[in-house]
Amino acid sequence: MAPERERGVWGSKIAFILAASGSAIGLGNIWRFPMITGKSGGAIFVFIYILAVVLIGFTVLLGEITIGRFSQKNPVGAFKFIKPGTKWSLVGYLGVLTGIFILSYYAVIAGWTLGYFVKFLTGSFRGEITTDITNRIFSQFTSSPITVLIYFFVIIGITTYIISRGVKGGIERWSKILMPVLFILIILLAIRAITLPGAEKGLLFYLKPDFSKLSGKILLFAIGQAFFSLSLGMGTMITYGSYISKRDNLVTSAGWVAFSDTLIALLAGFIIFPTLFAIPGISPGEGAGLVFKVLPLVFSKLPGGIIFGALFFLLLTIAALTSTISLLEVPVAYLVDEKNWTRTQAASLTGLITFLLGIPSALSTGANSFLTKINFLGWIDFLFGNISLAIGALFICIFIGWIWGVKNASKEVEKGNPQFKIKKLWAFSVRFLSPIAVLIILIFIKTIVG
Numbered sequence: 248m249a250p251e252r253e254r255g256v257w258g259s260k261i262a263f264i265l266a267a268s269g270s271a272i273g274l275g276n277i278w279r280f281p282m283i284t285g286k287s288g289g290a291i292f293v294f295i296y297i298l299a300v301v302l303i304g305f306t307v308l309l310g311e312i313t314i315g316r317f318s319q320k321n322p323v324g325a326f327k328f329i330k331p332g333t334k335w336s337l338v339g340y341l342g343v344l345t346g347i348f349i350l351s352y353y354a355v356i357a358g359w360t361l362g363y364f365v366k367f368l369t370g371s372f373r374g375e376i377t378t379d380i381t382n383r384i385f386s387q388f389t390s391s392p393i394t395v396l397i398y399f400f401v402i403i404g405i406t407t408y409i410i411s412r413g414v415k416g417g418i419e420r421w422s423k424i425l426m427p428v429l430f431i432l433i434i435l436l437a438i439r440a441i442t443l444p445g446a447e448k449g450l451l452f453y454l455k456p457d458f459s460k461l462s463g464k465i466l467l468f469a470i471g472q473a474f475f476s477l478s479l480g481m482g483t484m485i486t487y488g489s490y491i492s493k494r495d496n497l498v499t500s501a502g503w504v505a506f507s508d509t510l511i512a513l514l515a516g517f518i519i520f521p522t523l524f525a526i527p528g529i530s531p532g533e534g535a536g537l538v539f540k541v542l543p544l545v546f547s548k549l550p551g552g553i554i555f556g557a558l559f560f561l562l563l564t565i566a567a568l569t570s571t572i573s574l575l576e577v578p579v580a581y582l583v584d585e586k587n588w589t590r591t592q593a594a595s596l597t598g599l600i601t602f603l604l605g606i607p608s609a610l611s612t613g614a615n616s617f618l619t620k621i622n623f624l625g626w627i628d629f630l631f632g633n634i635s636l637a638i639g640a641l642f643i644c645i646f647i648g649w650i651w652g653v654k655n656a657s658k659e660v661e662k663g664n665p666q667f668k669i670k671k672l673w674a675f676s677v678r679f680l681s682p683i684a685v686l687i688i689l690i691f692i693k694t695i696v697g
C-alpha cells in the first residue's frame with residue numbers, strides 16, 4: 248500500500264507532549280478564554296475554570312489518551328475495538344461530526360488572526376492607537392465578506408495540505424519550533440499590560456472573585472471551556488494518544504499538557520484585562536471581537552510594537568493551525584483507518600465540507616445582517632464547542648468508568664507508569680465526579696440558557 252496509509256508513532260514522549268499541547272493551545276486560550284471570562288464576570292469564572300481543569304479536564308484527558316494508546320485507533324475504531332458490536336462507536340461518530348463543526352468556525356477566527364498579521368505588516372496600526380480606531384478596524388475587517396472568506400479559505404487550505412502529508416511530517420515539526428517563541432511573547436505582553444497606568448482595576452476584575460455571582464451558567468461555561476481548551480470530548484486526544492509509545496508515562500504527559508495549556512490561557516487574561524481597564528472604551532463582555540480590539544492597544548504601548556504585533560499574530564495563526572490540524576485529524580484518521588481512504592482524499596473532502604459549513608459563520612460578524620443578528624457563530628460555538636463536547640466527555644467517562652472498566656484502563660496507564668499514584672483519585676473522578684458534574688450542567692441547560 249502507499250506509504251501514507253501507515254500509522255505513525257511520535258518520535259518520543261516530548262514529541263507527544265509538544266504535539267498535544269499544540270492541539271490544546273490555540274484560539275481557545277487566547278481568543279475564547281478571555282471572551283468567556285469577560286462575559287462571565289471575571290475572577291469568579293477564572294476560579295471555577297481552574298477547578299474544572301484540575302478535577303474534570305485532567306480526568307478526561309488521561310482517559311482519552313489511555314483509550315487511544317490501548318486501541319491504537321481513531322475514536323470510532325477505538326470504541327469498536329474495545330467493545331465490538333455495541334453502540335459505543337456512536338461516541339466516535341459524534342466526535343467526527345463535532346470536529347468538523349468546530350473547525351468550521353474556528354478556522355474563521357484563525358482567518359481573522361492571519362488578517363491581523365497582514366494588517367500589522369501593512370501599517371494599519373501605525374501611530375497613535377485608540378479604542379475608536381481598534382473598534383473601527385475590527386468592524387470594517389469582519390464585515391467585508393470577500394476578505395473574511397479569503398482568509399478563512401487560506402486557513403482551511405493550509406490545514407488540509409498539512410494533514411494530507413501525514414502525522415510526523417506535518418504536526419510534529421510545526422509544534423516543536425514555534426510554541427516557545429509564542430510563550431516568550433505572551434510573557435512580554437503580560438508584563439507590559441500589568442504595568443500600564445490604571446491596570447489595577449483590570450487585575451481586580453480578573454483575580455478577585457465575587458462568590459455571590461456564582462451561577463449554573465458559569466459552571467456550564469467553565470466546564471465547557473475546559474474541554475474546549477484541552478481539546479477533549481470529541482476524540483482528538485484519543486487520536487493523539489493512539490500514536491504514543493507504550494513506554495511513555497501517560498499521567499505526567501497529560502499533566503504537562505494540562506499545565507501548559509492552562510498557563511497560556513491565564514497569561515492571556517493578564518494581557519487582556521489590565522489593558523481593557525487601563526484604556527477605557529471596550530467592554531469586557533464584548534464577545535468575539537474582544538481580543539482583536541484590545542491587543543492592538545497593548546502593542547501601541549510597546550517600543551517596536553508594530554513588529555511585535557505582526558510577529559504575535561503570525562505565531563497565533565500558527566498556534567491556531569496546530570489546533571485546526573488536530574480538529575481535522577479526527578475525521579481524516581477515521582476515513583483512513585476505517586474506510587481505507589488515502590490521507591489526501593480524506594483531507595480534501597473533509598476540508599471542502601468544513602469550508603462550506605463555515606461560510607455562514609464567516610458572514611455572521613457584520614457581512615450578512617441576518618446571520619449577524621442571530622449571532623450564528625456564537626450559537627455554533629455554543630452548541631458544538633460547549634454542549635457537544637460535554638456530551639462526548641460524559642460518554643467517555645461512563646465508558647471508561649463503567650463499561651471498559653477502570654481496572655482495564657488502569658492496566659494500560661500502568662504500562663509506562665507502574666506506580667500510577669493517583670489511580671484511586673482518577674477512578675473516583677472518572678466514575679462519579681466528572682460524569683455527575685457534566686450530567687448536572689446538561690440537565691439544567693435549559694434553565695441555564697433560557
Ligand code: TRP
Nearest residue numbers: 271273274275475476478483570
Ligand atoms: N483546544 C484548541 C484550542 O484551545 C481547539 C481544539 C483543537 C479543540 N482540537 C479540539 C477543541 C478538539 C475541542 C476539541 O484552541
